[in-house]
Amino acid sequence: HPIAILISGRGSNMRALIEACRSPDFPARIALVISNQADALGLDLAREAGLPVLAIPHRPFGRDREAHERAIDAALREAGVETVCLAGYMRVLTPFLVDAWAGKMLNIHPSLLPHFPGMHTHEAALAAGVAEHGCTVHLVTAGVDAGPILAQASVPVHPSDTPEGLAARVLEQEHALYPETLARFLRGELPVADHDSNVEAERN
Numbered sequence: 001h002p003i004a005i006l007i008s009g010r011g012s013n014m015r016a017l018i019e020a021c022r023s024p025d026f027p028a029r030i031a032l033v034i035s036n037q038a039d040a041l042g043l044d045l046a047r048e049a050g051l052p053v054l055a056i057p058h059r060p061f062g063r064d065r066e067a068h069e070r071a072i073d074a075a076l077r078e079a080g081v082e083t084v085c086l087a088g089y090m091r092v093l094t095p096f097l098v099d100a101w102a103g104k105m106l107n108i109h110p111s112l113l114p115h116f117p118g119m120h121t122h123e124a125a126l127a128a129g130v131a132e133h134g135c136t137v138h139l140v141t142a143g144v145d146a147g148p149i150l151a152q153a154s155v156p157v158h159p160s161d162t163p164e165g166l167a168a169r170v171l172e173q174e175h176a177l178y179p180e181t182l183a184r185f186l187r188g189e190l191p192v193a194d195h196d197s198n199v200e201a202e203r204n
């Protein structure tokens with residue numbers, strides 16, 4: 001099953017997916033890695049892994065976010081991609097790309113959604129004083145970090161935690177959760193039919 005990974009930076013979740021795809025019984029192969037940042041560290045990682053990579057910077061498109069996404073969409077189609085994994089892709093998507101890949105685009109978010117959507121989730125979790133924090137893999141819909149949840153992993157929060165320490169504890173879980181959830185999703189083991197019918201219902 002051909003997938004693409006969209007990144008903007010470090011690419012450690014991408015690396016976890018690359019490693020998982022090396023296992024012969026993993027149900028995905030990486031057809032393309034795209035970054036909107038030409039100097040993303042993750043792009044070097046992907047190149048070293050011998051994967052097809054593309055930098056599609058958003059800057060030349062100015063305020064036309066959809067034009068940038070049309071370029072991404074064209075590259076995904078050209079590469080024969082069937083499922084898209086956002087992995088630290090730091091642009092909010094317009095309805096164009098969200099609709100084009102409805103039910104076929106996953107994201108990993110560093111909190112136990114619906115708690116702490118958006119940025120700075122570890123700071124927010126510490127400020128809220130929660131005892132549990134974690135990460136979520138979800139389908140991408142128009143609302144930011146609001147799509148149907150596919151899987152979550154949690155970690156304890158310690159009173160002495162710093163945002164950095166907590167982030168590291170969560171990241172370790174992300175690296176296990178994303179490949180595992182992608183595999184279950186592609187094998188049809190997760191209930192996504194509901195999502196598709198919701199999408200249809202919303203449009204009707």
Ligand code: GRF
Pocket residue numbers: 007008009010011012013014042087088089108109110171174
């Ligand atoms: C991860 O915490 C991910 O959950 C969030 O952005 C971070 C990306 O890290 N969306 P990396 O680029 O995968 O190392």
